[in-house]
Amino acid sequence: MITIKEVAKLAGVSVSTVSRVLNNLPDVNPQTREAVRGVIAATGYVPNATARTLKQTSTNIICVIVKGFQNQFFAPIVEGIQFFIDKTDYIPLIHYIDESADEVTAAEALVAEKKALGVIFLGGSPSSKAQSIARIKVPCVLATMSARDLASTNTSSVCVDDFAAAGKAIEHLVGQGHRDIAILGGRRLDRDLVWNRFEGARQCLAEHDLAFDDSRYIESKFSFEDAYRSIAAALSRNNKPFTALFAMSDIMAIGACRAIFDHGLKVPDDVSVIGFDGIQIGRYYNPTLTSVRQPQDEIARRSASLIIQNIKGINIGHNIVLDTEIVIGDSVRPCF
Amino acid sequence: MITIKEVAKLAGVSVSTVSRVLNNLPDVNPQTREAVRGVIAATGYVPNATARTLKQTSTNIICVIVKGFQNQFFAPIVEGIQFFIDKTDYIPLIHYIDESADEVTAAEALVAEKKALGVIFLGGSPSSKAQSIARIKVPCVLATMSARDLASTNTSSVCVDDFAAAGKAIEHLVGQGHRDIAILGGRRLDRDLVWNRFEGARQCLAEHDLAFDDSRYIESKFSFEDAYRSIAAALSRNNKPFTALFAMSDIMAIGACRAIFDHGLKVPDDVSVIGFDGIQIGRYYNPTLTSVRQPQDEIARRSASLIIQNIKGINIGHNIVLDTEIVIGDSVRPCF
DNA sequence: ATGAAAGCGCTAACAA
């Protein structure tokens, strides 16, 4: 491996001069600079980032911690965050971790080692971070989760109002005449997005004088196969227990649709389905999926800009709430 | 930040003793070991991986370079590779890069800095690596691409026979009576998987005395929207130019289906569609997608085991070719 | 404008 030492020797200068050229510092004679650049080009020398990080007291790195490799909702947001950070002087460092790993511990290590200036979190629940996130000594932004209920003073967030968004979904179904509405979601833990979406849906139903019978809550993980199994089980218990279904993610909605088809029913003719997230596949599904869209691009843009502001000491602790909108597909039809 | 020095001081030993405890080396007095462990636990000390890497002359790291953040076909393979490597003494280091970035350069940097012992590549084309991959001085495995045509001596591969697999797809369509078959694929570059799949399809058609008219080759990128646009354009030029379509990926197949629906036609009633890859969404799509399945789990398992063998000096240059199988869905129907 | 030299936190001979 070729090092800065050898470059220095070949260029007939000292390592510090090479370092100056490498880091575009002033106070280098233009001719010396060119000579060093020539050697670098000729040798194909690339500075060792590990050594550099070890020595450096500060960097321009912003960490992005993504929980889960296969999340179709996060993927465009991650790309967007990278895109927006790339346009600044900061450097995004994207780190994927296992669904079961602890994101705060991962962030802590990255901040210590890479001297990151800030961290953006995607995935996991805010409540799971409640205690631990205070351990991180740089600003944090929770993307797609609210930091409002966190005591931590270094944490901001960019998310939608899950409560209101779920209300919109129910409003849409009720507006089409549906009264027998089931909900497909995850485990209802307090302060969780599942909890908020559930409460938003329940209270919206209540406002329409529709009491929600808890037997209509169908629990499943956020995956195709789990949603499929849960809906298949629900249908086999009771052939057609509802005219409409609100699924807490598009992935779940699609799993549910398949279960409905396999049960010999049709979407939307027999059962209307509304999803959540507004991921790309929904526009290509058959029928096209009606969904509550979260503005992925804006979440990315605002998360990137908020963490940079926080790093500069501005807007720390800000909780940005973005609007959702219903994407109209063919998976919901009137029921009168 | 707490360092090994402070731990040593607190434990009343030297840094080397702490280092020994950290690395579970023998030759440490059990009592000393416990004392050091106590200090580590009490202080919450975590060794700095950057410093460790800088110093270490060798590691157990295997790099996995994935091109593209949103690839639904790669995602389960990446997870699988991580899973299999995790069961060994080696450590997977997964690194996602941009579609437009150069994977070999990224690998080179990682090998130099992290002292990785081997690299697994997902994505990009073998031809683009042909010259450059020789720069990497550790064993490489191309997952889902063949290294057969590469001159490089340090490169193995795990993939399917694209030529034969495409033949299977066509065979399936022809077996159902289709004779007017279009192909939806990428740009046909030599030695590329697109080229192989195209040639496999063309020659299979020829064996059935069906000449392939090149106007039936519909070119598009491997994305929903591009496939949609290409098929929509093809249909609007000529209402129903084919009875069956072979798409070179399931993503493309789904984009194509949506275009067919939006044109007022049905799948499979008006047009049969067969995809490639066998990704999860295909089983939940409507209609369920018939596809040539690549065995993702086996690709992952064999890639992991092959790179480890190569690191040990075994089976270097091996090119493993796995079988594909047709997954029968509802997107193809007989045409007689 | 340039160089010498002191580390960043850690590992690994080598000594003791």
Added chain:
DNA sequence: TTGTTAGCGCTTTCAT
């Protein structure tokens, strides 16, 4: 069994 010490490749004062 433990400690001392010399770096890994780089940045960054401090001199010159």
